[in-house]
Amino acid sequence: MEVNAEARRILAVSISKLYASRTQRGGLRLHRSLLLSMVMRSARDIYHSSRECEGPAGAQPASEEPMDTTPNPEEQPGLPEPEPQPALNSTEPAQEESDSSEEDSDTEITEDKENLSPARQSRKRRGKASAAPDFLPSKRARLEPGEERYAAPLGSWRLPGRVEPPPLSLPPSLPPQQRSAEQRAEKKPDAGRKV
């Protein structure tokens, strides 16, 4: 479907722009980042609705998962990517899994995330993109002790839609909800007015 293909292309272009803007001189530009995220959201919505038309979509979260403020020296304080962009997740290093399980209230998935093994839930968010686009360097996330690495098919740029979950395995010693306090605290709400 042509709209589908265009949406994918726009998403790919947007991701690379967002990626490039982090190394821009003068720091992240809020206005530009906001506009990029809006385009990405439109493209993602169009892609989703076109996939819905095609066939039953996989039970994947289509929700707005808030973007994490990764401790990145290039970002300004209190300045995460303005709009939640799950499609970005595949390019972000070491995504905080704690966010997706704590703020799951608006996900549409039917599977019981809480009781899944961490082996199934690797640290990369699988919801939107199962692999990094091949034009970006792949980043491997750091694993918690006890977690296994879920081998994702790299090199194929697949957009949100059908991602086959691996077979469930027995929960190991580290269930998902036992995140370290550090991980939870890392997401600090931006409060108050500062000039």
Place this chain on the structure above:
Amino acid sequence: LRKAGVKLNDTDCFVQDHADIFLPLSRSASCVAADIISTVEFNSSGELLATGDKGGRVVVFQREQESKSQPQRRGEYNVYSTFQSHEPEFDYLKSLEIEEKINKIKWLPQQNAAYFLLSTNDKTVKLWKISERDKRPEGYNLKDEDGRIRNPSTITSLRVPVLQPMDLMVEATARRVFSNAHTYHINSISVNSDLQTFISTDDLRVNLWNLEITDRSFNIVDIKPANMEELTEVITSAEFHPQHCHTFAYSSSKGSIRLCDMRQAALCDKHCKYFEEPEDPSTRSFFSEIISSISDVKFSHNGRYLMTRDYLTVKVWDLQMENKPLETYQVHDYLRGKLCSLYENDCIFDKFECVWNGSDSVIMTGSYNNFFRMFDRNTKRDVTLEASRENSKPRAILKPRKVCVGGKRRKDEISVDSLDFSKKILHTTWHPHENIIAVAATNNLYIFQDKVN
């Protein structure tokens, strides 16, 4: 700095129809070779023209006095002063480089012999004083002509230093530095009609300063949400009303303009007027939000209208009518079908400015291929002109250009696909009283004038 008379292209100008035929008056050689001009501004008398560039420099041009011997030659603009306004800085706390690029220059009206302007980069506003010195004191007691301290034992008499004429020197000194008030990038500054205060605006906040006080500013607009993830719009520009010192307007990335009255409350988060045109659903695309983002907002000189520029149009709003603009002008609607490519090459993020002429009858804005457009609000005629070296020969009259939007291309027309998108005119300014315009085309400054016989 010496007052330099840079030899510029000279043109004798003659024109039949005012306001839509312009001729090159002068074109400055790129004073700083590869540096891109990032702002241009006439002062309130039109005698001076300031440009700021990406390298943090400000170059001020001054109009030559008309000479009796050559009455036909209207005053050309010569370089008057050049100074380094801003330097690159490094914010150690955030590990961010702060660009020295001059985002905006605003002149203060002249109140004495010196000239004052405000210049800003992303984080810091500075007040510069530009003054002439044509005398210097000579005959000091304690130091000799070179400035070396004299041996006191050789001083046998007392004398009073006398002011002697010297070659004219133009000096620029930073009189105030207004810093540390903006977390985000400053996009605009505006001097109040009270001539005592000014505002500086970043993506989320508008701050009010007193020109005399640098260690304090008042935040008067703050649209930062408690949770940054809920951010949906940013402020793109703000300007004071030209006559009412209590009124200012700010534009947003969503295509709306808010008018605020500072008498209502200390914090002007509540607007007193809200201007927005409902979106036309038939033109909706992936890029609707980007192209509706307002890149510039300007009050008319008479204070009755507002003009806004978004990616494809210029709109004139009546301050009394909030639900739709009074007039909409298509700048380059042929780009509507090319938005995807313009997104890929980043052009869709270009921020074009717009400007009124002195009588508010004509508006002007830039486009690509070094084209700029003028719209006559009364006659409803518009013209496309080009700023290029070929057009700036002496005695040349600027020929109107036309973009061919499909079908047969006429001889003089240019097709959309042949447009050079790297040549963009983002910054223009119009003399406050006369039909003289200055147009920045990357690193070249073009000054055009029309002259009625």
